[in-house]
Amino acid sequence: MLEQSKKDKVTSDLLASIRLTNSFKAWMAFLSISLIVCLGAYVYQLNEGLVVTGLGDYVSWGMYISTFVFFVATSLIGMLISAVLGLSGQKWAAPLARIAEIIALAFAAVAGLVIITDMGRPDRLLNVFIHGRIQSPIVWDITVVTIYVLISTLFLYIPLIPDLKICSEKINKLHPMAQKAYKLLSLNWNGSHEQEQILKKLTRSIAIFIIPVAFAIHTVTSWLFANTLRVGWDSTIFGPYFITGAFVSGTSAIVIAMYFFRKNYKLEEYLSLDLFDKVGKLLVLVSLVYLYFNINEYLVPAYKMKKYDALHITALFTGAHALMFWSVQFFGLVLPIILLVFNKMRKPLPLLIIASFVFIGGWFKRYIIVVPTMEHPFLPIQNVPLNFKVYTPTLTESLVTLAPFILVLLIITVLSKVIPVISIHETIESLEEKNN
C-alpha cells in the first residue's frame, strides 16, 4: 500500500496550480486586452463586410480557412495521446492525457468559430442548418466538428470526475460556490469499486469511439478541398495527408504546453525529462510519416506536370510561393526531424524551440495548401485588378486571425486553473500499481 504521505504530496503538488496568482492575473489581463483589440477588428469586418480582408472572387479562402484547418488538425492530438497511445498500452503517455484533451477541446471548439469569421454574413449561419444539403462536405464537417467537440468535452470530463471530488475537498480557502460546483460535477464519486468500474468502462469506450470521430473530422476537412476538381486539391491521399499533418502540429502543440505547465506550475517531477524525450521521439515519428506524404503529394504531380498542375507546382517550387513553401518544408519538417534525432535536442528547452518551429510551420503549411490553389483557377482570370489575382492579407484580417489563437490560450489557461492538468487519481493509481 502506498504511504498516505506520498499520496498527500501528489495531491498537493498537482492541486498547487489551482489558485489565483498575480502572474496569472497579469497573463489573463494581457490575453483579454489582446482579444478585445482583435474583436474590435472583427466588429469592423462585420460592419464593412469581407471587403476589409484580402479575400475576393478568386481567392475566397485565405488566412481564416487556413487557420480553421490548422485548428482542426491540432485538436486531433487528444485522440492520438489519450486514445491511440492509451489503448495501445503506452503508459508513459498517461500524464499527458489531460493536457492533450484540454488542447483538443480548446482547438476544436474555437475551430468552429474560425469558420464564422470567414462568413461575410454570419447572421445567415442558421441557413446552413436549415437549408444545408447532406451532399455537401461542409454539412458533414459541421456535423463531425460538433460531435468531436462534444466527445472531447466528455473525454476530458469523465476521467476528471474523481479529481473534481478531490478539488472540492482538498483545496484550501475555496469559495463556497466553487466548492459546490466541484461537488456537483463530481457526481457523488465515492471511490467504490462499482463506480471505478463504470468510470473505466466509459473512459475506454470513449477512447475507442473518439478514434473514428477524429479521423472523420479531419478527413472530412480534407474533403472540403479534395472533393473539388481544383489543382493541388484534387488528390486521393488528402485524407491521410491531413491526418498525418494533424499529428505533427498536435504533437508540437503538446510540447509547447508541457514546457509551460512544467515551468509555471512546478511540475518537473511529473512532466519528467524522460517524458520530453519520448514526446520528442514521437514528434520525429509523426514528422517522418508526414514528410513521406508530402513527398508523395508533390512529387507525383510534379513528375507529370499536367497543364494546370504545372502552373500550381511551379508557383510553389520556384514561383511566388517558393520561399514560403521551401521554408515550411525545411524549417517546419526536415530540419526538426534531423535535429530531434539527437538526444540533446529532446531536452525541454531545445525541444520547445524546435516544436515552436514545427507549430508555426504547421500554420504556414495550411496556408500553402489553401491559398495557391485558389490563385490558380481553371478559367483564366481576366480584366480584374491585381489585388484580385494575388492574395494579400490585410491588417484587419491578420488581427481577426490572431483572435482564435488568443481564445485558445485563454481557454487552456482558464481550464488549467480550475482543474489539475495531470490526473491526481490516475497518478496515485499508477504509483500504487508500481508499489505492489
Place this chain on the structure above:
Amino acid sequence: MFRINISTKIVSLFIFSALFSINLSAASWDVPADKKSKNSFIKFNDASAKEGEVLYNKNCASCHGNPSKGNVLKSLKPTPPDLASDGTQKLTDGELFYILNTGRGLMPSFKNVLSENERWKVIAYMRSFNKKYVQVLSNTDPSKSELVKVNMQYDAKSNIVTVKVVAKEKTGTVVLKDAEVILFAKRYFGKLQLDKSMRTNNEGLAYFQYSKDLPGDKAGNVELIAKINDEAYGELESTTKFKIAVPTDKPSLTEKRAIWNVLVKAPIWLIITYSFGVLVFLGFLLYLVLNLLSFWKIGKI
C-alpha cells in the same frame, strides 16, 4: 448546320483583313442598290432606341463595345468598328440593315436571331449617337403582314414539308410569289433551320426537305416555324405543331437523386450513411448519459 468551314473562315478572314487594312468604308460591304435605299418603318425615337439598347447590349456589345466609348474587342482581326464612329454613321439605314441581315467574316447574321422590328430598333439605338442624323421613314405598312396566312403540310411519303403563303386581302386571296421562306424547328434555345431558305413559286408554295432524325418531345411533337419575308407584306412568322419527330425522353439532370441535387433528392446511400453516423453518435451519447446516471445513483447511497 452552324458549322463554319475552317478553310472558308480562313479565306474570308484573309480577304477581310486585307479589305479592312485598305479602306474601312461602306464599299467593302458591297450592298446592292435596292437594299441600300431601304428605310425603316419604325420611327427612331427615344422609346425605340431604348428597346434597341437592350438588344444591342445582349447581341452586339460583346464585340462592338459601347457606342462612342471605343471599347471594342481589339483582339479580333479585323477590329470591329465603334458603331458611333463616322465610318459607320455615314452608312445608310439600308446598308446597316443589310449588314445586320447578312453578317460577314466573324460577324454573324442576325436575320434569324432578331426580328425585323428588333433589327430596326438596334439601328435606332445606333442612330441615337448621331446628332446630325435625320430619319427617312419607309412608307411600308407593317400591319400588312397581318393579312398573310401560312399553311404548312407534311407529306410522310416524300418527307417534304410544304409551306403555302397567301394574303387575305379584302378584294380576295392573293398568292405571295417569290417570297422568301425559311423553315425552323423550335428548340429549347433558339431555332434550328431546316433545309435551305426557299422562295415561293407561282402558286405561293415552298418545299422543304424534312430530316427524319429530328428529336421531338416525349410524344414526338415538334413545332415548325415558317418565317416569311416579302417585299410587299414584310416579315412574319407562323408556327404549326406536328407529330413527326423522334419521341425523345431525356429526364433533366435535376430530376433524379444526385450529388448535385437539392436535399430531398439526395442519393439514398448518402442519406443512409449520414443518418447512420449521426444515430450511432446519438446512441453512444445515450449510453454515456445512462451510465453516468447509474454512476451518480450508486454514489448517492
